[in-house]
Amino acid sequence: MLGRTANGLFWMFRYLERVENTARLLDAGLRMALTRDVISAEDEWRSVIATLGQGAGFEAKYGIYTGTQAWNYILRDKDNPACLHALMRTVRTNARAVRTAISSDLWTAVNEGWMKIDEALSRPVTQSAVGDVVKMIKGVGTLAHGAFGNSMLRDAGFHFARAGTFVERADSTARILDMKYYLLLPSVSYVGSSLDAGQWDQLLRSVSGDRAFRWLNTGKADARGIVEFLILDQRFPRSLAYSHTLLRESLTTLARLHGSDGTSSELVCQSAAMLDELTIDQVFDEGLHEFLTGFMFRNGEIADAIAQDYRFLD
């Protein structure tokens, strides 16, 4: 497979993941804002936009955080290079560039998805429409993953795509957790105190983990339990441990297919093994923020190593 194609697949799926994560965060923000008074709703939107890393751009353009402005900024603002519309365009552009390496089912799902999203975001999104738009976008992601799983040849391309998915997902979950943790907990001494259950609910919703968590924890929602769930629970498909376990699977397969152990597979094996052994106490002993910062750094190193190992660029 061409290095450029591997690169295209990797980034196509990173961006697809980013589209979905953005939609999830937005969904959580919407739910929270609906149940708030104006002032707290403003805080919700501030936190959603901060988690996306779009705070500076938003504040330069708008002084205050109102719902309509916030979701339109996230979804379709031309001044926001990371708006969902631009992300989805990138997914589609990458898909076109690697057209010969993806199944036609997947291509059609992405192309149709892009057409739907492009149409829905061609004009400002109103309050009454935003819920449906977000639902539709999430559906586009689900459909693309379905087509991917059902129709892609299980060769190197499949694993480059999965590597992109899980690198991005690990980063996203860590980032959401880090951001929320700061917003929610002014200091580590707050861990375990009774906190605003609604905010934790938002955190879980933004990773589509609310139902899973409730099911596993019979209704309890404490900070420590949620943090453990998102970092260490191998059963939850957006946890750090799960993401790196699947990333390890794909990178070791790639190394085997290429007949050489690359730096990337070494790094991910270390990370996944470390997460296997880790306890939540150790995380808090290190400091959650410090732990997450370290994790994101290592995750980024793995991504760089993949590009090196497989000659993504020259």
Next chain:
Amino acid sequence: MSGAADTFDEMHDPSGAVRAGYAEYCRWFDEQPADLLKRKDQEAEASFRRTGITFNVYGEHDAEERLIPFDMVPRIITANEWRRLTRGIEQRVSALNAFIHDLYHRQEIIRAGRLPERLLANNDAWLSNMVGFTPPGGVYTHIVGIDLVRTGPNDFFVLEDNARTPSGVSYMLENRETMMTMFPELFTRVPVSTVSDYPRRLARSLAACAPSATTGKPTVAVLTPGIYNSAYYEHAFLADQMGAELVESGDLRVVGGRVCMRTTRGFEPIDVLYRRVDDDFLDPLSFNPDSMLGVPGIMDVYRSGGITIANAPGTGIADDKAIYSFMPEIVEFYTGEKPLLPNVETYRCADRETLKYVLDNLEELVVKEVHGSGGYGMLIGPTASKKEIRTFRAKLEANPQNYIAQPTLALSTCPVFTRKGLAPRHVDLRPFVLVSPDNVEIVPGGLTRVALKKGSLVVNSSQGGGTKDTWVLKD
């Protein structure tokens, strides 16, 4: 239903009766409820959009990818007609290949006084690097598109030879796919020859031209300028269908005397490169030094037998419009036979007498730039305004050797589906020809382009033309 009195109607004879080839189709058509066909028409467009069968238009940001309109009434060619066409095309393509070889070697045709030397002297498509070099298998034009127009029952004319990089074959294939999906029952009622094995034939034909450096099964790759090129869809489609790599300039590098692609395992040699970039951009070391689309050093590898480039660089010498006017002589010179497919009568404006005739009759002629393509830079006398004619007259007088002129032909018509029912529109036909060292083959079909405006003779997609599925009937 019928067009102007002097226009050949593909579906009906002058008495209004349906021609034999269309009989079964028309029976089927008459059975269909009008509503259903209208709905199918919309479905077809949606399906093309979903599949992403688009072409890009330069310089129009918002409409960066466009659909070529698809018309769901097929153009039907009988087995007999096709046999005659095939023989004519094979003859012409063999002559083209021999002609290019001769030009880059002994130039017998010029020595014999059958072709003026000046046609080569100032020709941009001439590549001096090709002089004295014979490409692997002796093939120059691996893939050729011959544009044909029809004016009567037995009157097919060659309008243009596309010998460098003919495009449109993906539409031939997708149009058929779409028709088979929409109207499967039609294909059980009408015996239509299949076109779907074109990519397999293309792959085989290209592999048969592998260079001497090839070891084992030849590696074939398609070279595209990238996703913003107008024909990117086709490049990706063909690579996909052939199971070949789709490469861009950035993927390629000359390593150890071979042209190699950067794969996740390192650099791997390519044996046959089906390139969809122009000569000028192929090798910045040999041609345009600013080119970002080519491979530095590929011409050296080529000349040392390390790679096959399809079509061969320098092939374009055979398909400019000044050369076209000599095709009857060329065919005769290399095959020793009379051409089976005539040219459209062509006036060479470089000739003073002829120029005078052309200037006096601009209102009735089509004038084309010798190197132009895609319907740009041409004048269609009968439909042009006085002002357009004035402007063109000035251009023609300033640079006569840059133009040829042809009489306006009464292009045949084929019905298209409109909201008000069937209506005749002018069509042309581009069959696709594959050339390998010992074989010339033509898939039974081709791309029918259709002018969508009533009365218009312009069928180019870049000028708003559409396409139709083309059926060659089995005996």
